[in-house]
Amino acid sequence: MSTEVKVPTLGESVSEATIGEWLKKPGEAVALDEPIASLETDKVAIEVGAPVAGVMGQYVVNVGDNVAVGAVIATIEDGAPSAGAEPVAERKETAVAPASDSAASPAAPTPAPTPVAAAVASDAAALSPAVRRAVLEHGIDPATIKGSGKDGRITKDDVVAAAEAKSAAPAPAAPVAAAPAAPAGERGEERVKMTRLRQTIARRLKDAQDTAALLTTFNDCDMSAVMSAREKFKDSFEKKHGVKLGFMSFFAKAACLALKDIPAVNAQIQGDEIVYFPYVDLSVAVSAPNGLVVPVVRNVDQMGFAEIEKAIGALGKKAKDGTLTMADMQGGTFTISNGGIFGGLMSTPIINPPQSAVLGLHRIEDRPVVRDGQIVIRPMMYLALSYDHRLIDGREAVTALKTIKEAIEDPTRLLIDL
Template identity: 55%
Template sequence: MSIEVKVPTLGESVTEATVATWFKQPGDAVAADEMLCELETDKVTVEVPAPAAGTLGEIVAGEGETVGVDALLATISEGAGAAPKPDGKSEAKPDGKAAEGKSEPAAAAPAAAPASGGDSIDVMVPALGESVTEATVATWFKQPGDAVAADEMLCELETDKVSVEVPAPAAGTLSEILAQEGETVAAGGKLAVIAAGEGAAPAPQAEAEAPKAEAASAPATKRGADVEDAPSAKKLMAEKGLDPAAVQGSGRDGRVMKEDVMKAASAARAPAAEAPAPAQAPRAPTPADDAGREERVKMTRLRQTIARRLKDAQNTAAMLTTYNEVDMGAVMDLRSEYKDLFEKKHGVRLGFMSFFTKACCHALKEVPEVNAEIDGTEIVYKNYVHMGIATGTPTGLVVPVIRDADSMSFAAIEKAIAKKGRAARDGKLTMADMQGGTFTISNGGVYGSLMSSPILNPPQSGILGMHKIQERPMVVGGEIVARPMMYLALSYDHRIVDGKGAVTFLVRVKEALEDPRRLLMDL
């Protein structure tokens, strides 16, 4: 029976998309809900999952083609009897991932192998969030044969927005890892197998590799059995013929990094250098010499998404930046006077972001085009403010959204910012937390930036850049005095916002911050 794969609903007012990437090819086995391809619209990227398990038959719309809503993309031959690929390897992909269809005789055997020590428990990919169907395995913290406790973290997955930790569903022994670091896995896919119970036997492959483990027992003792050296370090040790036992690791838990291998190689050459040798002409450096000092790291999915969206913003919007400066003295004095009382009453610290959020909401009412967006040939004006607050995290920049910020108090804004900030740093933001923003504030001043031109966060038409507060000589009442000044930058889409509107917006923000009483009186 043949099942049709069609273009899903693309969103309000979006009628067509471009086929960006096919992740499966005709003849490949596919599992239900496994991602088949990715479509791109002028607003979002849409992932198309398989409606049923089977074998991908014909691809009707190739990469680069434009398709309408409900158009036919491909067909799937349904059921366990789906024909394998011509090479007879449909049960396992070349990269080692097991096919996740309904018929899995090859994959079932390893999962059941450790049954002698207890029941086998599958470790599955957890729910990744609304509209997120796949993730990349970032790091395994355990290896086959390691004992694990219930709820102990086994690995970390990365999506294009957040990181997801995968805990052990039960205590036992990790017997098999099915998805290695760097592999892409679908939501609900199988990551590993645990042999439940304290007496669980180690994985068969771990037993088969026992001679290797004994030979490498010295470095394993030095670094710990569950610590794996950096891939670049392994490659370099093999190239230079170094014994792993002779390399002292400087990474976490004794992990050997590339620079450790370079040091060990230099030390090995030192005795030879001390012996007298005939004079030789100095050798000219070659690109190969630099290659040993480089390390290639695959971009995370989040970093890839950030790069794509920022470049799209530059290519799409007529982006322009206008600047002003604000005397922060009044806000700093007000904050110093009331911060202790504010924290005692509301349980949250009074920061600068609530003042800027309030000032921007005030200015957006007067200049509504900065809070609007372009949809085709129409301008969509928003009679509300969903404020995006750009937040730096160890994995990249994210923009959680404070919804209806224009109707919130200072305390409510500060609480919402603190809550979203913690979630961002812990990698706990959901897709819903980062959708629907109408305007964004970015604070580069926390990193010491004095002036910059922020990039728009599409489809928004404006973003305000805050910067470092720095005392500068200013003329006040005919006298030169030192004042705490901050440069402000508004980047905007000139297709919808004129220069007059942009300047007016910044002036209103400046006025509100230099005299915060204006916010109370809506002036």
Template identity: 50%
Template sequence: MSTEVKVPTLGESVTEATVATWFKKPGDAVAVDEMLCELETDKVTVEVPSPAAGTLGEIVAAEGDTVGVDALLATISEGAGAAPAPEAAAAPATEAPAAAAAAEVVDVMVPALGESVTEATVATWFKKVGDAVAADEMLCELETDKVSVEVPAPAAGTLTEVLHAEGSTVEAGGKLALIAAGAGAAVVAPAATAVPAPAAAAPTGADVENAPSANKIMAEKGIDPATVAGSGRDGRIMKEDVLKAATAAVAAPAPAPAAAPRAPVAASDAAREERVKMTRLRQTIAKRLKDSQNTAAMLTTYNEVDMKAVMDLRNEYKGLFEKKHGVRLGFMSFFTKACVHALKEVPEVNAEIDGTDVVYKNFVHMGIAAGTPQGLVVPVIRDADAMSFAEIEKAIAEKGAAARDGKLSMADMQGGTFTISNGGVYGSLMSSPILNPPQSGILGMHKIQDRPMVVGGEIVIRPMMYLALSYDHRIVDGKGAVTFLVRVKEALEDPRRLLMDL
């Protein structure tokens, strides 16, 4: 009786593969789950195990042939022809796949990334192939345009295959890795550690056949195989190895023109440089800020505010405030309240342009810019216009902690209508904040500094802060921008105006 060896499922949207290498030839005895051949797709390499013990009969698809899913690869004659010797001789390599087959294979999928976000970058793998994992233990971290997403293990077992390495781009709902779950999972680890061993011996002169697609690309691009590090079985060179080497070769000469004028010191300078790829968050920050400059007619107006009244009020009530509400009374709640008050009088600062329409918002979703180790993020305090001082302070504290811990969700940063940015916490005395599109206004706070001021005809020392309002001049006129900033100044210099709605 004969058994057919067919092409397995290759992955989502992958319909064909190339037969890269046959590990057995017709007439060879094979054991159950012993690797027969290796297939190569656009993204991954797939090993095809033997579905039965016996003797390899006819090979229908030779190396280099393109085959579709479920296509016939070869046949196996079952029965007495199967010799146990190959399995015994290669125990470390064959026992692991057999155990993996006994265990349930669980897919690790890319979780939902948020509204309108379709892809992410694999930032860090916390586990490697062969590691035992517990249910809900963090396997890797994905990075989107705005937030980092941790991916937990869906089941306990052993990580058997990582489908996307660090730096790879993955789509929402895609497959990240495979876990062998259940009692048989623990013995899969030797397979992961056994593979690299022969690779080290490859340079000694072993005759290792490279993947046909890799040979083709090397021939077309004139790449010396000796310069390519192989990641396949026994150190064989795969298609992705050649593409990686080709990319590195193209990228390497790029600095040459800049280095040419300073040839005497270029080598030493290059040795002291460090090139680090921008994170997706940093790339998005750069793109959005530049788009803001290119799109909006951005202008900034300045004023200064005497902070003595706010500081006196805060000092008088901060103890009672914290005791009653369980949160510290800071300056941000005063600025948020003052901005809400001013936005009611100058609603175009709280509006946005949509094509040839102006969309006025009858609510205030206040964005609070926060610096984190990963970059600038702007969590949003929704319906800030309906909140009390205590509710605002609690919301800011919660969003700030989530931002620092990288726990902000996409929903936490969407829908803002106006933004406050506090550069003063870093010591900035004056700056021109950049709009957070599609918003039309952003208020910049700065360092509080004692300065001599004339009050009532006398020179006195006052705690002063410069304020900056950047606005989109397409929708906000100079009069409206100055009026807004003056109203913020008046509310802060006399907080009683907020109570009286003046």
């Protein structure tokens, strides 16, 4: 008895996925709810668990195939696993002979032996073991050799002499090759089909460029105060809250302060309407094995530093483990993307539609700046705010970024809501 494995519900507005990888081979034992396949959707990878315990049966679809919700992708069989389970790819390559009226044909034709091997097999009784070995090694047809031994038997020396004569003779013209072999050192190419996630990323980024009136405003930020506060309180913070104090919580709180003052930066265009949100659902761009993803921290404007750090850390771990859900990805009113962790000095980030703005963070480096008429060295970071100019005016974008800068340079502002 077999049980069908079907594509589970993938989330709101997601109707199909792509078979990314089979995690179990036919014939292998499968436990209840054990992952047997990985599906790639537009946003995340989802594992399909076994509906029953048993033995992995046949694949109904192949890796790379698109499947709809509810479609059958494999079967689970009752019984114990086979000792030598054959992968489905090998079974598919086995030739199936057509049925015959006289007798059943073999499942796959036996490959024909080479002429030399056939000749050796036919003359096995007449050839000594040493001669048979020499014939096979030199590739000489024994029928073409005149034996010098007793009763005209072929000797090993006869085989060697025939091989030398063959090598001395001019080689026949080589047939025209169907495709010339690539010369040594030739540069090669590799073609890999884009994953569904990468296709979605490409489409959404291009749509953002084609739809929104994108513009980026820049500023630089002195990180001295935040770095000093972090260094002073990092040990006690981690001891109390069980999480490290990073820079993202400072920027998240600073962004909330700016979005409260400039509501348009936290708004969206939907049709011919502008939707303003009284809350901040912060999308945080993180790197996952299959590409960049932006899970959402809900109601970040109501969180403290420790809550923000824990939430971002948990989402980052899920992204690396490939366990993000559709719920983790949906929504978001504003995005922070930290290219500084990869060493980026400056960039023009692209908004995450339908959002209207994204804050780009970059690496911190010591630079000479003027303070009170003196040139001093300070840890500086470039900030970039890309925004949809259809909704956000330049004055609003510059003001929002300036508010973020001032809050980072003087974190006391975060405490007194200034």
